[in-house]
Amino acid sequence: MSRHVVCRVDELPPGQHRIISVRGRTIGVFNVNGEYHALLNRCPHRAAPLCQGVVTGLITSPAQYQRELTRDGEIVRCPWHGWEFDITDGRSVFNPHRVRTRTYEVFVETAPPGEDEDPDADAAGAQLVQATIGPDDPDPTLETYPVEVEQQFVVLYLGQSKPAARPE
Amino acid sequence: MAVSTIRRPQSDDDQSGAVKLSTIDTDIHHGIRGAKDLIPYLSRTDADRYESYGVGGGGNLYAYNGGVRGYRADVVDGQSPGGLGAAATNIEMTISDLMDGCAVDIGLLTGSSMYSAASIPDVDYASALCRAFNDFTIEHWLQRDSRFRFAMAICPQDPAQAAAEIDRIGSHPQVISVILPCGAPRAFGQRFYHPIFEACERNNLTVSLHFATEGSGINPPPTSAGYPTYYAESRQSRPAFYQVHLASMIFEGWFERFPTLKVAMLEGGFAWVPSYVWKLDQDWKALRWQTPWVKQLPSETVFSRVRFATQPLEEPNPPSAIHPMIEWMQGQNTLMFASDYPHWDWDDPRDTLTQLDPALRHRIFVENALDCYPKLRNGQ
Numbered sequence: 001m002s003r004h005v006v007c008r009v010d011e012l013p014p015g016q017h018r019i020i021s022v023r024g025r026t027i028g029v030f031n032v033n034g035e036y037h038a039l040l041n042r043c044p045h046r047a048a049p050l051c052q053g054v055v056t057g058l059i060t061s062p063a064q065y066q067r068e069l070t071r072d073g074e075i076v077r078c079p080w081h082g083w084e085f086d087i088t089d090g091r092s093v094f095n096p097h098r099v100r101t102r103t104y105e106v107f108v109e110t111a112p113p114g115e116d117e118d119p120d121a122d123a124a125g126a127q128l129v130q131a132t133i134g135p136d137d138p139d140p141t142l143e144t145y146p147v148e149v150e151q152q153f154v155v156l157y158l159g160q161s162k163p164a165a166r167p168e
Numbered sequence: 169m170a171v172s173t174i175r176r177p178q179s180d181d182d183q184s185g186a187v188k189l190s191t192i193d194t195d196i197h198h199g200i201r202g203a204k205d206l207i208p209y210l211s212r213t214d215a216d217r218y219e220s221y222g223v224g225g226g227g228n229l230y231a232y233n234g235g236v237r238g239y240r241a242d243v244v245d246g247q248s249p250g251g252l253g254a255a256a257t258n259i260e261m262t263i264s265d266l267m268d269g270c271a272v273d274i275g276l277l278t279g280s281s282m283y284s285a286a287s288i289p290d291v292d293y294a295s296a297l298c299r300a301f302n303d304f305t306i307e308h309w310l311q312r313d314s315r316f317r318f319a320m321a322i323c324p325q326d327p328a329q330a331a332a333e334i335d336r337i338g339s340h341p342q343v344i345s346v347i348l349p350c351g352a353p354r355a356f357g358q359r360f361y362h363p364i365f366e367a368c369e370r371n372n373l374t375v376s377l378h379f380a381t382e383g384s385g386i387n388p389p390p391t392s393a394g395y396p397t398y399y400a401e402s403r404q405s406r407p408a409f410y411q412v413h414l415a416s417m418i419f420e421g422w423f424e425r426f427p428t429l430k431v432a433m434l435e436g437g438f439a440w441v442p443s444y445v446w447k448l449d450q451d452w453k454a455l456r457w458q459t460p461w462v463k464q465l466p467s468e469t470v471f472s473r474v475r476f477a478t479q480p481l482e483e484p485n486p487p488s489a490i491h492p493m494i495e496w497m498q499g500q501n502t503l504m505f506a507s508d509y510p511h512w513d514w515d516d517p518r519d520t521l522t523q524l525d526p527a528l529r530h531r532i533f534v535e536n537a538l539d540c541y542p543k544l545r546n547g548q
Binding site for chain 2: 046047048049052053054077079080081082
C-alpha cells in the first residue's frame, strides 16, 4: 500500500480528470459528480492510453431506435478501437465480468504530509495560503489570531485492497 | 531472419545510403490543416471556389464515425475541420508519435483530404484539387522527412487528366503509388481506365485501392441494397468494394494487359481473402471459356500480383484462428503491415501480430511491401 497526493480538491472539479504518473505507471484520476475514481491508463485490448479517451455516459436503448444517455460522465471510451469502460469500477460495458482494467482507491483527505506524499502538493497548499493575503489586505501582523488552514487533497492509494484505517 | 535494406533516395545523414528495415507502414493518412494549405497550389478561380465550398461532392456519408471525428482521441489536434477527412495534419506530431515513437522506417502517405475529389462531377475542378494536394504533400511532407513515401491523389473519373497528373509527378523518387478510392461508377478492370494504368506502368507506380467515396457524389450506392443506415454497417460492406474491383481486374484481363503492375488493397482487412480466392478459382474453372484471355487460376494471380494491408486487423475467436487465415491467403507473400494512423481504429505496429514467427512477421512488416512497391527498393 502506498499513498500519493494527486492535487488539491479544487484543482479537480466534477467532470474533470487528470492523468498522473505513479511508480512507473500512468493512472487516470476522475471526479465523477463529486466522487473520485482512478483507473489504470491502459486498455486491456491493445494497451492504448485508455484515460485519454472521451468521457461520456452509458447509452442504452429502451426500445428499438431509441437512445438514452444515462450515467453521464461515468464511462470512458478508449481512444483506440472504442471499447467502453465504467470509470467507477473499471469494467468494460460489453463484457463487465471478463474484460476490465485495474482500479485504485481514491479519497479526499485533509492532508498532513505522509511518507509517500508528493512534497510539491504541500508546497502548493502553502502557496494558496499566501495568495489569500493580497497587497490591499490588512497587515496580518497588526492583529493576529492562531489560524489553522485545512486544505483538502485528492489522495490515491496503490495496493491490493482498501487501506484498513485511512487517515482522516 | 532476413535483413532487408534499401537505399534512401534522399538521405542527408547516412552516407552509405543503406538502411536496415524493421517496419514499413503502408497506410498513413496525412492531410491538410485547412483551405489555406491548398490555396497556393490552385488557380485564382479554383482557390476561390475551394475557400468557399471545399471539395464539394457527396461529402462523408457516414460522418457518425468512431473516435473523435474519426481520429484517435489521444492525438486529435482539433485543427482539421469536419469534411476534410480525419487525417494527420501536424507533421511534427506524426513524426514524433508514429515514425519515431513506433520505429516506422518507411511510411506511405495515403492522404484522405482528396478522396472526395473522386466523387465530384466537375472533373477539371477535381483534377485541380488533386494536383494541389499532391504539390502540397511533396513540399510539406516528402521534403520534410526522407522516410515518407506517397501514394498520389488522382481522379479516376477522368482517366486522361489522371494519367497526365501521374506523368507530371510520377517520377518523384518518393512517389511510389497512386490511390484509387473504391467508390467508382465503373469497376477498375474496365478499359475506360486504361490510360491511368498505362501511366502507372510508365512511371513504375503501384496501384493502391482504398475504400472511400462509395455512394457519394457521382458514384453508385455503396451496396447493392442501397445505403446502409449506420457506420458499422458500412464497415461490413467494405470487403465487397475490393472484391468487385479485383474480380473485374482479373476477368477483364487487366493483369495480363499490365504485366508489371502490382496492386495494393489498403484498409480492407484480409480475413475475407481465403474464401474469396477459393470462389474465384471455382468459378474460373467452370466459366473460363467466357474469359479465355485469363491465363491462370485467379488465386495464382492474386498471390503473385496483389498485396493486402493488415488494417483493420480482424480479431477472430479463438485468436489463433488468424494463423490459418494467413496461411490460406499465403500471407508470407501477400500481407503488408499498415497502421492507419491517426484513425481511431489504428493498429500499433509494436503490438500487432507479435505472436507470429519472426521470419513471417518480417515478411509482413518489411519484405512484402518492398515487393509490392518496386520503387521502395529501387529508389528511383
